[in-house]
Each structure stands twice: as C-alpha cells, then as structure tokens.
Amino acid sequence: MPLTDFVTDPADPFSAVTHAAPYDYYRRLADGPPLRFDAQLDCWLATGAIGVRAVLAHPACRVRPADLGVPHxxxxxxxxxxxxxxxxxxxxxxxxxxxxxxxxxxxxxxxxxxxxxxxxxxxxxxxxxxxxxxxxxxxxxxxxxxxxxxxxxxxxxxxxxxxxxxxxxxxxxxxxxxxxxxxxxxxxxxxxxxxxxxxxxxxxxxxxxxxxxxxxxxxxxxxxxxxxxxxxxxxxxxxxxxxxxxxxxxxxxxxxxxxxxxxxxxxxxxxxxxxxxxxPAIHNTRRYTAEDAQFNGVRVPAGQMIIVVLASAGHAESGFGHGRHACxxxxxxxxxxxxxxxxxxxxxxxxxxxxxxxxxxxxxxxxxxxxxxx
Ligand code: HEM
Structure with a gap:
C-alpha cells in the first residue's frame, strides 16, 4: 500500500473507499454539516448519522435519476x-x-x-x-x-x-x-x-x-x-x-x-x-432528488445527485444501509x-x-x- 496513504487524507469520498486509513477523514466529514454541496464533485454529500439517515429516509430521494432507470x-x-x-x-x-x-x-x-x-x-x-x-x-x-x-x-x-x-x-x-x-x-x-x-x-x-x-x-x-x-x-x-x-x-x-x-x-x-x-464493506451509496427537497433547512433542488457517505455515519449506523432500501x-x-x-x-x-x-x-x-x- 502506498506510504502516502498514511499521511495524506483521501481527496474525496470515492478515494476514501480504498484508502489505507480513511476513518479520521470520515470523522471530520461527520463533524461538518450533514448535507453540503461539493463543488469539485458537482454533487451533494450526506454525512454523519444525521445526514445519512435523513437522505435515506426522504421520499424525494430515489435510487435512480428520474429520467434514467437504466444507465445508457x-x-x-x-x-x-x-x-x-x-x-x-x-x-x-x-x-x-x-x-x-x-x-x-x-x-x-x-x-x-x-x-x-x-x-x-x-x-x-x-x-x-x-x-x-x-x-x-x-x-x-x-x-x-x-x-x-x-x-x-x-x-x-x-x-x-x-x-x-x-x-x-x-x-x-x-x-x-x-x-x-x-x-x-x-x-x-x-x-x-x-x-x-x-x-x-x-x-x-x-x-x-x-x-x-x-x-x-x-x-x-x-x-x-x-x-x-x-x-x-x-x-x-x-x-x-x-x-x-x-x-x-x-x-x-x-x-x-x-x-x-x-x-x-x-x-x-x-x-x-x-x-x-x-x-464496513460498503462505504457509500447514491440518491437522486426527484423533486425539490428540504433537509433541516437545507434545500436541495430536483435532479441532483447525493453521495450518501455511509462510512461517515459512525457507530450509530450499520454498514447495511437504512430505510426502505436497507439490506x-x-x-x-x-x-x-x-x-x-x-x-x-x-x-x-x-x-x-x-x-x-x-x-x-x-x-x-x-x-x-x-x-x-x-
Ligand atoms: C456483508 C454483506 C453485505 C453488505 C455490507 C450489504 C450492504 C447493503 C447495503 C448498504 C444496501 C443498501 C443500498 C442502498 O440503500 O443504496 C443493501 C441492499 C441490498 N442487499 Fe445487501 N449487503 C450485504 C449482503 C447481502 C446479501 C448476502 C444479500 C442477499 C442474500 C443482500 C441483498 C440485498 C438486497 C436485495 C438489497 C436491496 C434492498 C432494497 O433496495 O430494498 N445483501 N445491502
């Protein structure tokens, strides 16, 4: 494993998945806002137990984009x-x-x-x-x-x-x-x-x-x-x-x-x-807003992708998901x-x-x- 993995934080939730030691990074994500827009990834991140649960439970958050049931x-x-x-x-x-x-x-x-x-x-x-x-x-x-x-x-x-x-x-x-x-x-x-x-x-x-x-x-x-x-x-x-x-x-x-x-x-x-x-084995999953949605005062417009960072939910959550799509x-x-x-x-x-x-x-x-x- 690259030695730099021990000293460098993962760049984003995707590279965290295969990073040697990603859990301090996940803890810092959990300490931030439960829902934030990531300009670099051009999508939203749901983090910590509160953010993860809110998105997985929200009826407007769907497993596929509204107009794309199957990838092209x-x-x-x-x-x-x-x-x-x-x-x-x-x-x-x-x-x-x-x-x-x-x-x-x-x-x-x-x-x-x-x-x-x-x-x-x-x-x-x-x-x-x-x-x-x-x-x-x-x-x-x-x-x-x-x-x-x-x-x-x-x-x-x-x-x-x-x-x-x-x-x-x-x-x-x-x-x-x-x-x-x-x-x-x-x-x-x-x-x-x-x-x-x-x-x-x-x-x-x-x-x-x-x-x-x-x-x-x-x-x-x-x-x-x-x-x-x-x-x-x-x-x-x-x-x-x-x-x-x-x-x-x-x-x-x-x-x-x-x-x-x-x-x-x-x-x-x-x-x-x-x-x-x-x-955990599964570190994140994705949801797509089918309509405008509110999460504790944060408004996410329709048509957005949200990366649900399951691994940042800490010990309150299991790695098996939550809500209607739970494993x-x-x-x-x-x-x-x-x-x-x-x-x-x-x-x-x-x-x-x-x-x-x-x-x-x-x-x-x-x-x-x-x-x-x-
Ligand atoms: C350690 C092993 C496993 C882990 C960590 C795991 C994790 C997960 C997670 C996180 C989800 C939710 C995905 C989401 O909400 O987007 C899920 C869904 C699901 N899992 Fe597992 N899983 C495991 C093993 C299994 C096994 C053995 C089966 C079958 C016997 C299974 C069947 C399913 C099914 C059918 C769903 C979809 C449920 C739905 O959409 O309502 N999983 N799993």
Whole structure:
C-alpha cells in the first residue's frame, strides 16, 4: 500500500473507499454539516448519522435519476434487463412488492443450518495462500448462496464466476472488455435460474421454493422480475460479503489481540458486527432528488445527485444501509462470514499477508498478497 496513504487524507469520498486509513477523514466529514454541496464533485454529500439517515429516509430521494432507470451503456442489453428489475434500483410498487417477497423469503432461512452448511463448505476450501484467499472470500459466500437457492454443487463454480463478471456492469470503473463479459454472464445467469424454475427442479425447502411461494402469495407475477432479482441475490452477495470477510481478516491481522477469538468461535458474530461498523464493506451509496427537497433547512433542488457517505455515519449506523432500501441479507451475510472465519482463522495465522484494496468507488474489498503490512 502506498506510504502516502498514511499521511495524506483521501481527496474525496470515492478515494476514501480504498484508502489505507480513511476513518479520521470520515470523522471530520461527520463533524461538518450533514448535507453540503461539493463543488469539485458537482454533487451533494450526506454525512454523519444525521445526514445519512435523513437522505435515506426522504421520499424525494430515489435510487435512480428520474429520467434514467437504466444507465445508457446498459440499455437494451441482458445486463440492462436485469438492472431495470432489481429492487435495489427501483422505487414505488416495483420496489415494495418484490422487496416484501425477498424479505419474507430471506426471513425464513434457518440461520443455524446455513451456518453449519457454510462451515462444512468452508472447511473443504481452507485457503493455503494469499491467491487462494482472494478467490475464497468471493467464492465461499457465493457457493453458500447458490446452495441455499437450490443449485447443485457442480453448478456453483460457474455461477460464482458469472456473478463476479456480472457485477462489473454495476461499476463505473469497468472497461469495455469487462462490460462485454458482464453481458455474457448476465445471459448465462438468467438462463440458469430460468432452467431451475422451468424444469420444476426447485428443491423443496430451498430459498428458491420460498421465493416462488411468497411471489405467488403476494401476487408478484412478473417472471422476468423474479428472475432478475434472483440474479440480484447473487450479485448483492458478491462484493459486499467478500468485503466483510476480507475486512475481518484484515482486523485479525492488524489487531493481534483478536487472534484469541480462534479459541472462542462463539464470539465471531460479535466481532463481525464490529467490523461491519468500524471497517464496513460498503462505504457509500447514491440518491437522486426527484423533486425539490428540504433537509433541516437545507434545500436541495430536483435532479441532483447525493453521495450518501455511509462510512461517515459512525457507530450509530450499520454498514447495511437504512430505510426502505436497507439490506435484507444482513443475517445471511453474517452467518456465512462467521462460518468462514471459524473454518479459516487458524490456518490464516501462519500465512504472511499484506493487502491493498480492489479498485472501487463504493466497496472496500482487500486484495491480499504474500507479505506483511505491519
Ligand atoms: C456483508 C454483506 C453485505 C453488505 C455490507 C450489504 C450492504 C447493503 C447495503 C448498504 C444496501 C443498501 C443500498 C442502498 O440503500 O443504496 C443493501 C441492499 C441490498 N442487499 Fe445487501 N449487503 C450485504 C449482503 C447481502 C446479501 C448476502 C444479500 C442477499 C442474500 C443482500 C441483498 C440485498 C438486497 C436485495 C438489497 C436491496 C434492498 C432494497 O433496495 O430494498 N445483501 N445491502
């Protein structure tokens, strides 16, 4: 990691995401006004617990610009077809009904058996090198989700690879080659879920069965929407859970006193909750004003972008969002990450690890190399 990262503040909330030590900067942002216009970025910043909550709760603050449901570069493509249906990217009825279905189905997951199953899967893939660890923090959560959804083990590696390719379409940093790969992956993911649903192979008791049942019960009939949001469950798991797991491994390395946790696995969930507050995986999200909005006397005109700096909200907030778009997958992510730490922490102690962060404007995901950051 560049030495200058330790002495230079991040230039803005985007570079803070992958900065070695951004939390003093975030604290200073939180000490400033909850909502301010940043002339350099040409958008608004919502900071501190008050600013973050106010914007995420405000009905005029939408997840997409009013006139652009799907980004121009994805319009008319398989990625665009998924993007346009995701609960994460919609408001009103197109958000409320699918969100209710997903929340109810995710709420039925038996967390103890998920954790046991993930522990078994993680125990089978204990990383023996930094490279293997980099793959494992992405793969294990995706394997566990694919299993939960009802896919057979032979399908997991392809599903995980497609999901990692697909999420490239969600990042403004992706190049043309990555975007082309995302389109192929989007098609493959849609077909995989389509086959699973069509062939009546839905495993009784699986999460897919619960989603189908809840969709029927609540009257969510748009089959394209269901398929897209099934892909969404994998894509929402991908970067965020890798970040949680990776940042927990960084904490174990940077705070040697935590190594005692290996002997007390019942403390892993509390440790992970701390990590999700102190070094969260998702540092910011965006909102767009659909009409003029007032926040404690500050007027934001219609059509503006607001960067909601989640990581500046301090310990009052979790890294899982807030308000109507808050994450419904928190318990699942924590159960999977707990299992991985339990299976890997002992073996990781003897691995010499250094880390930087994967390029991203919103997700903090370490990339490990052989070495020593200390
Ligand atoms: C550590 C792991 C995770 C973190 C840090 C995380 C974080 C977040 C955040 C911050 C949001 C809100 C985004 C916004 O308001 O703009 C969100 C939304 C969402 N997350 Fe997660 N997430 C994680 C894992 C998961 C998992 C495992 C699933 C699926 C099982 C999931 C499913 C979703 C969905 C469907 C939404 C959209 C909800 C909506 O728009 O109403 N997440 N997540």
């Amino acid at each position: 570069n994805l319009a008319g493509t398989p990625c665009g077809a998924i993007f346009s249906e995701l609960v994460r990217m919609n408001e009103g009825e197109r958000h409320a009904l699918p969100k209710q279905v997903l929340a109810r189905a995710l709420g039925q997951v038996d967390m103890e058996s998920l954790q046991r199953r993930a522990l078994y899967l993680a125990g089978d893939r204990v990383p023996g090198s930094a490279d293997q660890l980099n793959d494992a923090i992405f793969e294990l959560p995706l394997f566990a989700m694919a299993d939960l959804l009802g896919f057979a083990p032979a399908q997991w590696p392809a599903l995980a690879a497609w999901t990692r390719s697909f999420v490239a379409c969600l990042s403004p940093l992706s190049n043309a080659e990555q975007l082309a790969g995302a389109q192929v992956a989007a098609d493959a993911l849609l077909q995989s879920f389509g086959r699973l649903l069509r062939e009546g192979d839905v495993r009784p008791g699986s999460m897919l069965a619960a989603i189908v049942a809840e969709a029927d019960a609540l009257g969510w009939q748009a089959s394209g929407g269901v398929l897209a949001n099934l892909v969404g469950l994998l894509s929402q798991t991908c970067d965020a859970t890798a970040g949680l797991l990776g940042n927990a491994i960084v904490a174990l390395r940077a705070q040697p006193e935590l190594s005692q946790l290996s002997a007390a696995p019942e403390l892993w969930p509390a440790m992970l909750r701390e990590v999700s507050l102190r070094d 419904p997958g928190q318990a699942i992510a924590l159960a999977i990450a707990t299992a991985c730490l339990q299976a890997w922490a002992g073996a990781l102690e003897s691995l010499p690890l250094a880390w930087t962060y994967l390029p991203s404007l919103n997700a903090r995901i370490p990339v490990f190399a052989q070495g020593d950051n200390a």
